[in-house]
Amino acid sequence: MTGAVRKKGSIRRRLIIQLLGGAALLAILMFVVVRLYARDLAADSQDEILSASVTSILDAAAVRNGTLALDIPYSAFSMLGNVSDDRVFYTVTRNDAFVTGYQDLPTPQQGRISETRFRTATYRDVEIRMVTAARRLSIAGVPEVVEVTVAQTRDGLRQTLNEISRTVAMFGIGFFLLAAFLGVLAAQSAIGPLRQLAGSVSRRGPEDLRPVTARVPEEMAPLVAALNSFMSRLKASLTRSEDLIAEAAHRVRTPLATVRTQAEITLRRVDKPENRQAVREMIRAIDESSRAAGQLLDHAMVSFRSEHLETKGVDLCRLASDAVERLRPMADLRDIDIELTLPGEPQILRGDAILLQSALLNLLDNAIKYSPTDSTVRVVVSGDGTAGRVMIRDSGKGFALGELKTLTQRFVRGGNTSGVVGSGLGLTIADEVARAHGGSLKLENAKEGIGGCASLSFLLASR
Amino acid sequence: MRKFVLLAGLALMWLAAQATAYEIEDRRSFGPDGASRTLRIISTGDASLFEPILTSFLQSEPNLRIDYVVASSTQLSRAIHEDGAVMDVALSSAMDLQTKLVNDGYALPHRSNATSSLPTWARWRDHLFAFTQEPAAIVLNRAAFDGLPMPRTRQDLIALMRANPDRFEGRVGTYDVRQSGLGYLFATQDARSSETYWRLTEVMGGLGVKLYCCSGLMIDDVVTGDLAVAYNVLGSYAQARPEETQIEVLLPEDFTTVMLRTAFIPASSELPDIAGRFIDHLVTRQWDNAPGLSQVFEGAELTRDDQALRRIRLGPGLLVFLDGFKKQAFFEEWRSAVLQ
Structure with a gap:
């Protein structure tokens, strides 16, 4: 940047x-x-x-x-x-x-x-x-x-x-020193608004492209106007490209569903083992594409909704149990057990239920994907009155240590994920949702050395 | 070498010729014989008066001799002004002549802590420095005033002399201003201060005033009783003779003219540094063992009433009385008052 x-x-x-x-x-x-x-x-x-x-x-x-x-x-x-x-x-x-x-x-x-x-x-x-x-x-x-x-x-x-010369010289030096002092002050104050603007712009988050609305001196108005117009153009261009991606994903996903159905029908009709294998490979590729398209859509949705965040009271426990229920069939297919631990009382935070759900689904989906068959994924919801947390722990290979920082960037996939379908957007989505709600996503490896652990933390709504 | 000796001899002869052009009254040497340097002082003051201060200065300056020449103020002025005599310090009571010599450029400047701590009236241009202040006194013979109140002012004296012309006839003395530079200085300053001076002069003239060249002789005659009154005598000389109980030294209360004895470094000085130190010594020294020589420092209490003190001011004003026209006019007026 x-x-x-x-x-x-x-x-x-x-x-x-x-x-x-x-x-x-x-x-x-x-x-x-x-x-x-x-x-x-x-x-x-x-x-x-x-x-x-x-x-x-x-x-x-x-x-x-x-x-x-x-x-x-x-x-x-x-x-x-x-x-x-x-x-x-x-x-x-x-x-x-x-x-x-x-x-x-x-x-x-x-x-x-x-x-x-x-x-x-x-x-x-x-x-x-x-x-x-x-x-x-x-x-x-x-x-x-x-x-x-x-x-x-x-x-x-x-x-x-x-004598007069000496007096006048002293007077002149005094005058000069005073003028110098006032000059430095004047220069400082003249440069002040510029510094303030630079400060406020550089303190902004990476996605913050709102126009500068603070009042600025007349001389700086053209600069700020140009900056604002530049940012709005940038934002429009970003939005356009995200729209394009979403549109493309959407356009691709529907035909892909049709292709997958046809491929499954074909699979039933084909007898030769090598042909069946080929069709299976095809289905797998189709799944991967469709999933990527889905996540791209998800991501576009997250970006959009983050900017126009709707805040309502949402219960983390409800969200977690919903997500677990939705993905349990997929886990069952791989003989993976999901163990959900909930606190006694609801953990209410203010946020967008759809976004939060999407974040949880992505994390849980990752956990299931990277867990070996016949293992357990633990989902723990906890809270201490001010902060609430959802922790999802798998028994997979965990995260590569050097990659913890970069994994939340778009399309970045871990180095140890070969053989698993993925787009590299899941963690990005979860991270963006967490940030949009003033929370955080934390990735770490289980202390026992088996499995990775992802936790989402949020500030709870004060009652 | 021979050439050098010859040159030195010629120079000495030339110096000797120079030195004889003005008249000197006395010449004394102080300090070790083998000293390498000689400080030449020309002064109007008696050697005996200055001996203590010369010897105390020599104590701080080893390897120095002092050649002390006594001359009248006019001869001192002539030595420096016309003869170009090589002198390192000029001490004189004739403030007007000293001022003129400095004004005409025959002096070197001197600045030191000692001189800068002098009161402003005691220095002029950083060239001329006052080191004593001495009042002009009226010296009276006590016996002559037997039965009469002692006068305290000029007015008192005038009244007494007018009332008792027999007693004072021919027994009044003062300076001959045409002869004595100091007498002229006192007279002109008195005349400037008050009209009483002229009245007094006329009264003295009427009593057949005797005219003197010097304070010492006047005091002598007051002591012997030849004079009843000596007007404008150097107070320091009278006070220096405390053993003479028959005289009374009066500092008139209407006003007392105070003369400042001054020193400067002549431009011809070959030892201006030592001369400067000598002047510092002069102005800072306590004059306690020289009665009547009141130091310039610490204000010096001359009379009970300081208001009556008229210090003669150093500066160009003194040049006025040295003007030929002015002098002639003054002499004429004085003569007509004295020689009736």
Whole structure:
């Protein structure tokens, strides 16, 4: 039944990989964007405080007694120290001539006087940010331009940025882990219905070809519809072939009866021993064919009725004694005695009387067939209140040990049955009936070493 | 070999030439003679003040000598800034000059457990480390205040001097801010803290204030009674002389300016590792046998009322007072207050 399935990838794995990939991409994107944004923000705040410093120095520039007085406020530099530990450089020029500060500071960004100008430069081997602004003053009646530049190294900026990067990286990793966790959950839940369907289909019995009726997600509907339609076609095809077999068996059985009657009439008329022998062989072959046809019909009947099981209260004792009565004439022909043991009270189970009868007849027929002449077949009905059992034991050769498992399959006959008419369907029928009723068929050899033992067990109807 | 000796000789001569470019006040050596390495320390502090800490450091560093050079804060700054002297540690009480040297890139960074456990106000940029905090005190001669209440604030002092000009005439002293870097630092910080400073300066100017270069001389004159009041004296120096019972060391309650003695490793250092260990030793050592040198650790109780403490803040703010324009303006204002 289970052929090798050729696999290609895994939906779950693909889902997880795609979700993880997406999450990682988003996390990286977030990191980059936030970092860029943070850098702009940090650079802006440095520019702002440098601008404030420059402005406060320019504000302090005044003309006193006809000369330039420049009383740099303490706050102009201390405010820079409040924000970071960066080094501070400054320079003040008057009409482009150096006045005070660091004379070798790089030249500031050129621009209009009214503008605050920014420049990033290298001074004493480190990167600095320079902010420059200027103001017009009238010194001794002459208009002059006082320009102030304040510069700062960017260690604080770098440190802030590193801290932000670390935080954002942690945040990104956390985000990724959370997304990964949710992604795995999502993949699991997406794959869940598929697993459920696979589970419920694979748990089914071999004969169960009913359509799947459980509700499934929209995406799986086409698959389930296809599965259902496939199963219904399979079932139709199986039914058709069984019908065909039954029909064929039926068609064959009636003419065979006629042929057998004619053969017996012929047998009486024939005198020559070799001719009589030939006719007997013929009759025997006809019997075999007719029996096979009968069992095929039986089997078809069992299959059909199993699916539309009618359940009524049936007494195992009644069934057993009926079967024994029906087959007693056949047993008598071979000088076989049937010994029936019944419990005191009826063993009622819910089931189909015709099927159960057929199962018992097949088992008893087997027992009689495989028993030597002048022996005893024992039929024992027992029950313990919850389970009932019919055990049929013969004194034949028993079952070959290696075959116990396969004997219930269709058309499988034991290796030690040569010389006995049989179709290989008897045990199959009994087994199918037992299963249809939730019971079981058990085959074993008698412990004393003589004969086989077949028992049918069922759960009894609760009273 | 001969070549090497020649080169070494030339190098030594060059070093000697370098070393003489700035003026030194004292030079002392500590440690074993045969030591293979020499840690060069340039400091504004007296060798006697630092001897205990130098010897305790040498105990943990065998095979090391310490060459201890004492110079004024301006000369120290000049040695490092202009002369490029090879120094491993620079110790100074002139916080502004120290800050400028670090700001201008003449220092190496140093990070250790010891420095990172310093309070944030006691370090700047992982380059400059405060290892003591020393208040600017007013030292009074007890006898001069006989019959007068002892002042507790600058306002008290102003009132007393105004009320008794005869008693204080010519007996008031303070730093000449044009000469002394520390005096200038104290004066600028006082001026920043309160207008009272200018009033006090004017009152002292009116009483014919005597100007000094150093705390030690001022204290000497208070001890002899030549001075009744010495304003802005390094408290540590005054407290280091407990035997002088005739003086009273006043930490003004309106506000007391606190100077931080700082250390850094000059960029020219040839032994930055040992210098770093020395700085760790400086900042972690208990200064119990150096009265008045209050350690930076454990908060250090300087006055009963910690609110009045004005620690001079390390950082670029100190650069303001080193600006030439600013300095000239301050000198002028100061001169007009003092020399009336």
